[in-house]
Amino acid sequence: MKARILKKLGIEPVNNESFQIFIASIKTIMEYAGDVESLANWNAPILSDLNKLSSSEIELIKSEVQNTNLSIKECQVEVQKLIPQEKRKKFAVYYTIQQGTDLMTSIVKEFLSSRKEKVVLVDPFLGSGSTLTAAIEKIGVEKVEKVWGIEPLPLPALVAYVSLLHSMNGKRDAVTVILGDAFEEIPKMFSPPFVQSKLPKADIILTNPPFTRWKYLEKKYREHILSVIEKLGYKKYITRKEVSLQTLSMFLCDRILNNNGLLISVLPASTFYTIYGRGYKSLLKEKYGIYAMVESKSRVSFSEDSGFKEIIIVAVKGSNKKLTA
Ligand SMILES: C[S@@+](CC[C@H](N)C(=O)[O-])C[C@H]1O[C@@H](n2cnc3c(N)ncnc32)[C@H](O)[C@@H]1O
Structure with a gap:
């Protein structure tokens, strides 16, 4: 289901590391938002595509958000290392x-x-x-x-x-x-x-x-x-x-x-x-x-x-x- 979520949101590469970075981002943004569903109305990259997710996919995001310890600062450095070499270049x-x-x-x-x-x-x-x-x-x-x-x-x-x-x-x-x-x-x-x-x-x-x-x-x-x-x-x-x-x-x-x-x-x-x-x-x-x-x-x-x-x-x-x- 994680891979399906990433695909629907246009996030690449489709792997666990990308998913973790996505989840850590949602966790940070939730300090300033009501609920995950409302993020679809934000004028921000990717978030409007949350509309494409099913309710069970949204529930998975909510439960993963509870479990992550990855900080957004770490994501700022790590996200570049996930990009495939060709694309990175x-x-x-x-x-x-x-x-x-x-x-x-x-x-x-x-x-x-x-x-x-x-x-x-x-x-x-x-x-x-x-x-x-x-x-x-x-x-x-x-x-x-x-x-x-x-x-x-x-x-x-x-x-x-x-x-x-x-x-x-x-x-x-x-x-x-x-x-x-x-x-x-x-x-x-x-x-x-x-x-x-x-x-x-x-x-x-x-x-x-x-x-x-x-x-x-x-x-x-x-x-x-x-x-x-x-x-x-x-x-x-x-x-x-x-x-x-x-x-x-x-x-x-x-x-x-x-x-x-x-x-x-x-x-x-x-x-x-x-x-x-x-x-x-x-x-x-x-x-x-x-x-x-x-x-x-x-x-x-x-x-x-x-x-x-x-x-x-x-x-x-x-x-x-x-x-x-
Ligand atoms: C050398 S990195 C620097 C990133 C950031 N400014 C920093 O200092 O950490 C260059 C960035 O430009 C982005 N980039 C490449 N082509 C671009 C384009 N046509 N328009 C906007 N950004 C682009 C890349 O994805 C990459 O994030």
């Missing part, structure tokens, strides 16, 4: 490790030290929400107006939603997680003509974009995302032969970041010394003040299992170009 499911999120969030705290207004936090390549939950924990719920992100894989998206809800003390209106592709969702919300988007632009982006090798992406998809980025106004920064998924992802980040907003991102170090990052470097020079580029002394990467040499870039958008907002 394709989507770059290599989440930011604690050393990275510690550094990112200390900088956010400093950035906000003299700012009284609440902020909008965003990660358009959300994974299980590690960067944003760490930030909320560091700066405090009271500083956060809204937190949102996009993630294409259903179970990580659910874990991210639940983790964010939990770190926001159950404030449902303040949390949005879109199950989807950022190259589809961001243009839908933030393209001209500028209709008011239902989500606000970011004051702070904390991310680690997918860095799948360009040649491993399907040709049709490559063409599609190139034209998406060109239409968003970044054509002058793109030489079609010299692109990478991570630089196109960073143009999307630029699209949704407010002026004077803070960008902190893990990026492959190669972005800054190969021709593939040339266009993004031009954008950074024109529009941003670069505050720091940090590498780790003790590890090559800031992402779990990635194996890439990575850095963390800290930049402020706009003419002000100072770290203090």
Whole structure:
């Protein structure tokens, strides 16, 4: 019956570990909900599909929820390891490790030290929400107006939603997680003509974009995302032969970041010394003040299992170009 539940909810892979993570997520969300059935009306990844379950399947979920000791924090790390190798590589499911999120969030705290207004936090390549939950924990719920992100894989998206809800003390209106592709969702919300988007632009982006090798992406998809980025106004920064998924992802980040907003991102170090990052470097020079580029002394990467040499870039958008907002 567990496998049938996972299939009906679109959760992959269909195995006991996935089921346990699903159950731990439901247990956490139940701290803020009336009953399991009512979750089907929540605007959250996967949950509307609870409508497809029979009453005996719902009863099984309820009884499993009583028996789990898995914490949502553990799920945030473990969920990436369940993804089959091929898919993990394709989507770059290599989440930011604690050393990275510690550094990112200390900088956010400093950035906000003299700012009284609440902020909008965003990660358009959300994974299980590690960067944003760490930030909320560091700066405090009271500083956060809204937190949102996009993630294409259903179970990580659910874990991210639940983790964010939990770190926001159950404030449902303040949390949005879109199950989807950022190259589809961001243009839908933030393209001209500028209709008011239902989500606000970011004051702070904390991310680690997918860095799948360009040649491993399907040709049709490559063409599609190139034209998406060109239409968003970044054509002058793109030489079609010299692109990478991570630089196109960073143009999307630029699209949704407010002026004077803070960008902190893990990026492959190669972005800054190969021709593939040339266009993004031009954008950074024109529009941003670069505050720091940090590498780790003790590890090559800031992402779990990635194996890439990575850095963390800290930049402020706009003419002000100072770290203090
Ligand atoms: C390197 S991981 C980082 C996850 C998270 N930001 C973190 O720092 O832990 C990249 C994430 O981007 C997601 N991803 C891949 N392609 C995407 C796309 N087109 N739109 C949105 N997210 C995507 C992957 O599923 C993965 O969770």
